[in-house]
Amino acid sequence: MCIRYLFLLLLPLIASAQTEPVGELSCRMSKIRSLERLANNPKARLAYPGDASIDVTYYGLDLRLTTTPASLRGATTITLKSTSAALSSFFLDLNSTSATTGEGLRVDSVKIGNQKVAFQHAQNKLTITPPQALTIGQALTLTVFYQGVPNSSAQGSFKFDKHDNTNDPVIWSLSEPYGAPDWFPCRDTPADKADSSSVRITAPAQFISVSNGKLVSTTTNPDGTKTYLWRNSYPIAQYLISIAVSNYAQYDTPFIYGNQTMPVTHYIYPENLAQVQTTLALTPGILQLFTNRFGPYPFLREKYGHAQFANANGGMEHQTITSMGLSSLTPTVIAHELAHQWFGDKITCRDWQNIWLNEGFASYAEAIYIESVSGQSSYQAYMNSFMSRARNARGSIYVQDISNFNNIFDGNRSYAKGAAVLHMLRGVVGDSTFFQILRTYAATPALAYQTAITADFQTVAQQVSGRDLTYFFSQWIYGEGYPTYKATISTGNTQNTVNVRLEQRNTTATNPTSFTMPIQIKVQSAAGDTIVTVFSNQADQTFAIPARGAVTNVIIDPNNWILKVIESSSTTIVTGLSEPERKGLHIYPNPTTETLQLDFTLSTAGPITLSLANLLGQQVRTTSEPTLTPGDYSRTINLRGLSSGRYVLTVTTPNGVQSQVVLVR
Incomplete structure (x- = not known):
């Protein structure tokens, strides 16, 4: 992709960065920033949702990685069941070698047991012909042997990368939504969750290799490599399988749940660990908050943690091990990605049309976190930012066109308006009922560790609240506007x-x-x-x-x-509590270093308060004036002595409350 095209993709994000809640912006940036070849991605999902004649029950990845030169040798074992009466052949999604870059994977062989079987690898499909046709429900285990350099056709789905400052190698994956076939054969749809998975990684011995689930074993090999075997015993969608490999420093912050202690392990570049330890230490507290709000952490038998990846902003909710960029290691992004373990990983959207069940829920969890640490007024300010973004959404929250990445991960629709819908539902049913809906949804047997669409969540909401909410979901999810x-x-x-x-x-x-x-x-x-x-x-x-x-x-x-x-009404006695008008407040420069300039218009006489808070809700600067007459004003806030990072500036006037995110460098 040319730099100009990437810049055009990022323009809407740059323009909105001052007002978008930090966690939602950072998560969205992770899924935008690496869009290096998406424009030319041949997978406009002609094959979506993969081959419906098979049901995958297990993925076992065995990967051997080198960095000089960059290469991957893989053997992926897949167990599947036939969903057809007489299945003579089927296909897996595995992206072909790029004619432009020469990157991609070459399949060496496919085996069932020790027997090689016929296959054809073309047009991003690996078609396999078993020796005998499969009957409906019949299981089959096969292993695909392949090698090459993944072409990362979908937002940097598999990268041989470097640390920003030290140039040390790092290898990482980020497969959402269509990147998994860049590096292993699979049925590329979130609707088909495997019952379990394992990932074995062999890499140079100086590296720690991280993946989903529990670490079963580490083996030091005579050839200067080390093998890590990770095993996941919970159902998992293909795009949530991940790896992260580098010379990590390990930092542990265990989570105590009843009589159980669950590992919470953070794998961070050694040069960065000291600056993020305090923030990482918040993770168990957020785990406890979400346990209270959503129910027990879904993967208690295994772990949670973070693995640093890339050099860009962003996070990705890989099951039990979130991948995080350094600048995204903030409380709200940690909350966003952790909430995905319930909403996205435990319950996965069945198709990308219903992505709001992942992103809207995780975005709203940011506001729940802010409410828990900073109170109701900060919650309202955070939701005001979401609602401001949501008014820019076009089209329905239910994504009509999933062939376009930006349609799926539209920050205004899937994130901000999705969060606003949950805020409105809370207003309709009340606090206690709302959180009971979330807990019941996460625990419903037909949905837990499975997949869901909006109708499933609506059914739970109606059962718990005792109300017919058809009007609510039909207009807010499938309708448009406000x-x-x-x-x-x-x-x-x-x-x-x-x-x-x-x-x-x-x-x-x-x-x-x-x-x-x-x-x-x-x-x-x-x-x-x-x-x-x-x-x-x-x-x-x-x-x-x-x-x-x-x-x-x-x-x-x-x-x-x-x-x-x-x-506005012409009747003087009537006023509406309208949303703050952003055009009446200008904050600059942003990002800034030592001072922040505010220009604002006051249409009603009264007091004003300017408050700058960190992402923990702690006020670091505040000033107030008892009375101002209507007019235009400018004020300067001195930022000397503040640590670099993100802050929330809240301006309270008789016209309302406005909040914007400020980046201090």
Whole structure:
């Protein structure tokens, strides 16, 4: 890919980097930054979802790796079952050698037991003809022997790389969504999870080789190599199988669950370990938080941990061992990737159309983490950032075109709007019911360690809440856009009532034309405030709302539970709690070093507060002014003495609360 094309792919991310929640941005960057050959990827998923006539039950990878020269010799053992009555041949996904680069894998042979069998490797398919046709349900174990240099056709799916500063070698994989066939034969669909897997890695003896599951053995070989055998005993999707090989330093932060101690092991470049140890030590606490919220960690028999990879920003939720770029080792990214162990790894989206079940859930888990360490106001600020991004989403959260990488991993849709949907569901059903829905979803036998689509999550949500949520999922997952509300009030039949006319339209799309949602309306009076929830299911409705006295103000959705825009009303008594207008706040330079300049417009007189917090929610700079008149203002924040990293700047004015991410170098 030419540099210009890569830059164009990254432009939307660069433009949004100031307002996107850090974990979501970093995770998305991991799946964008290495898009080196995606534009020319021949796998526009003509074969998706692989060969449906087989069901893979086991992957056993045996890899021998060298760095000078870069090479891979592999023997992948696969156990599968026939799903056809008389299966005379079948194919596995294994990418062919690139005619452009010459990179790729060459298959030497395929064996069933000790017997070589006929095969053909062309057009990214490895077609195998067993000696006898298979009956339905009949199992078969075969081994594919191959060698070469993986061509990394999908976002750097397998890389022979170097450390940034020391030039030490590192070898790593990142297969989501379509990269697994770059380095091992498989059925390339998340719908077909193997029951178990193992990865044996032989590499130069100075390296530590890391993969999924438990470390079974290490063997020092006479030829100057060392072999690590990792075994995973849980169901696993093909794209979650991973390797990371380098001269790692090991850092352990065990997690205690009841009477059990589970290893939490971090494999970090030795030159970087000291600067990230404090952050890595947060992992057991986040494990405990998510255990309380989602249920027991799904892979307690094995481990969790991180393996540093690449030189870029980002993370990838490989099962039991997340791959992380150095700059992504922050609390929110750790929370995001850890949440994937429940939502993405334990329960995997059955197809890439439903990727929000992975990314929306993990993104929302960032907000859950922020809420746990910094409280409700920080949670709201974090969700405001997601909702700001979500209003830029186009198309449905359900991905219509999965042949395009950016469609699947659209940060506005799959991440930000997906998180906003869960926030709204929490508002609809209430806190205790919402978290019971998440725990039940993760524990449902038909879904746990299996796959799911949106309908499965909807079924659980309806069963737990006792509500028909068809309207909710049909409009927010399969529909597009968001509502714009306009409220107008008139005098009620008595002094203690008010009529609220609520008009709405879809701001960005025609499906649905209007939204059905329960909406809180706050009625303010001198005698006190009243919050009433109405069920808005028409484009134009009028509601009679009780009040404690003469009405002074009406606020629509005062707790900001709905992704929306409030349209100004001509009636002076009515105000809507609208989303902060980003155009009224300008922060620069960003990134910055010693000072940060803020330009903002105040349309209502009142106090302002400027607060800069680190990602643990700790305030590091704060200033307030009791009264400002309407107008344009500029303020400067001195950043001298702050450590480099990401911070959240929150600006509180009478017009609302706005938050942006600031990068200090």
